[in-house]
Amino acid sequence: MFSLAAPHAKGKSAEDNIFAANNRAIALAEKIGNDQVINGTVGSILDEDGNLVVLDVVKNAFKELTPKEICAYAPIQGYRKFLDDCIDQCFGESRPEGYIDACSTPGGTGVLHHVIHNYSEVGDEVLITDWHWGAYDSLIDDNNRKVRSFSFLTEDGHFNTSAFRDAVTDILSRQDNIVIILNGIANNPTGYCMSVDEWQAAVDVLKEATKGGDKNAILVPDVAYLDYSGEKQECRKFFKVFGGLPKNILVVCAYTLSKGFTMYGQRMGAMIGITSDKDVIKEFVDINQYSSRATWSNCNSAAQNAMIRICEDPEKIKELDADRAQYFRLIQERAAIFMKEAKEEGVKFVPYISGFFITIPVTNSQAVCDDLEKQHVFLVPLKKGIRLAVCSVSKAKMEGLAHKLALAIKVAGAKQ
Known part of the structure; x- marks a missing residue:
């Protein structure tokens, strides 16, 4: 291939399997309905209806910004x-x-x-x-x-x-x-x-x-x-x-x-x-x-000024902390469902304490994810396992997911 790139840049490309899997999940959901698709790829908090969570105190802070606070150079x-x-x-x-x-x-x-x-x-x-x-x-x-x-x-x-x-x-x-x-x-x-x-x-x-x-x-x-x-x-x-x-x-x-x-x-x-x-x-x-x-x-000036507006008001800080605590509990509840069912199914996972993701160590991760996609389940294959975004999968959709994963591991001939 003819190239004009400098030696240190040749051959580089940004192929992100996370965004690729997310795009396939979104496209399928638009075709057959969001309720028929489990999208465990995206590293953002989604509510129980699958909508992106933006904290109310943050939305209100942006609404209060002046044009100068939004557009001026920081x-x-x-x-x-x-x-x-x-x-x-x-x-x-x-x-x-x-x-x-x-x-x-x-x-x-x-x-x-x-x-x-x-x-x-x-x-x-x-x-x-x-x-x-x-x-x-x-x-x-x-x-x-x-x-x-x-x-x-x-x-x-x-x-x-x-x-x-x-x-x-x-x-x-x-x-x-x-x-x-x-x-x-x-x-x-x-x-x-x-x-x-x-x-x-x-x-x-x-x-x-x-x-x-x-x-x-x-x-x-x-x-x-x-x-x-x-x-x-x-x-x-x-x-x-x-x-x-x-x-x-x-x-x-x-x-x-x-x-x-x-x-x-x-x-x-x-x-x-x-x-x-x-x-x-x-x-x-x-x-x-x-x-x-x-x-x-x-x-970004707007984001900086939005944070300033929130942090200068003790009441807004209380609201911020309360909203974070609410979604922390929600993510913990989702993770608990998966971990309980995974143990029942004999599916191993890396010790999880908190956060957006749980990882299932497994060989042939791509083959396992390919089989899951046939069941309209989208997860992220890693070198040594599979990543599940508990931040974005509702509690209802989390139920039974470990069973589907166990079956996909068997179909792919993968090992844990």
């Missing part, structure tokens, strides 16, 4: 009130000790792009878990870095500290910096949540691996699903372990408005830096602002 770093609100909303009562600042980004994806681009070198390995959101691979590859993964969970279903330590030690034997993306809260795709002790164990590994001072660690907690991971303050306690770390360990939280504020398509988030050193936090803002100017320039 500062490159982001509106100061917005950044402060992101920090407060992210940490709650568990703000870690240290210097903290933030830069606006287009969703959590923008955070990951900047950290990979600014804290690793071309050719470096970037460490992620084996169970991870597929876009991590593209973000790392497109920046001309290499994907390195470790086994996220032990056989008995806990954070695999030993595998994490081995990977960190190995990478730092060849690199000065290590970037780690750790989606340890309501993990996509498994729904596993690391405990405070497990986060502490991960931090202890980094402290030991960098104690000589000649190596640096940049830890990126991807907290996209934070607001649907548990009780508001309880699920945030792990943030405290990021306080008072050595200056050669930087923590950058990937915070997004996509889920917690149901602003998926507004593409708004923030990278929140935590460090014990004032020079590191200044550099953090400087270099990431520069990269923002060199990529997307500035971010």
Whole structure:
């Protein structure tokens, strides 16, 4: 094929199996009726009637915006009130000790792009878990870095500290910096949540691996699903372990408005830096602002101003918290239905605690999903299993789904 692309870009294409499966599900639902289709692909909250959930407090905030608040350019770093609100909303009562600042980004994806681009070198390995959101691979590859993964969970279903330590030690034997993306809260795709002790164990590994001072660690907690991971303050306690770390360990939280504020398509988030050193936090803002100017320039004004309007009113915060808690309970109820029936059917799943997804480890995942689609059930095939979006499948449709999955596994000759 004739190509004009530069060598580093040749052969790349964005074929997303999640959106492809979602599009097939939508097309079939339009043809035979939504009630005849189970769409477990989309990572957005749908209500029991299959409609996209947008929190009322968010809808009202957008309605109140002036044309200037919607259309004016935002500062490159982001509106100061917005950044402060992101920090407060992210940490709650568990703000870690240290210097903290933030830069606006287009969703959590923008955070990951900047950290990979600014804290690793071309050719470096970037460490992620084996169970991870597929876009991590593209973000790392497109920046001309290499994907390195470790086994996220032990056989008995806990954070695999030993595998994490081995990977960190190995990478730092060849690199000065290590970037780690750790989606340890309501993990996509498994729904596993690391405990405070497990986060502490991960931090202890980094402290030991960098104690000589000649190596640096940049830890990126991807907290996209934070607001649907548990009780508001309880699920945030792990943030405290990021306080008072050595200056050669930087923590950058990937915070997004996509889920917690149901602003998926507004593409708004923030990278929140935590460090014990004032020079590191200044550099953090400087270099990431520069990269923002060199990529997307500035971010969505309307979404930032909508968040500001919500967060400046204590009553609106109460409404926001109540709505989040309501949908957290709904997702938990849906997950409970599936897990109960899966156990009855003998279908194994990765330990689920909270979040938008449950993962079924299985071989021949594509064949299993192909058979399910014949039954008008749409799920997402992964390298090592199948992802079910419990956030988008109603309780009524969840009933019997494990049975269909068990049959599809047998038809495909797959193994768990």
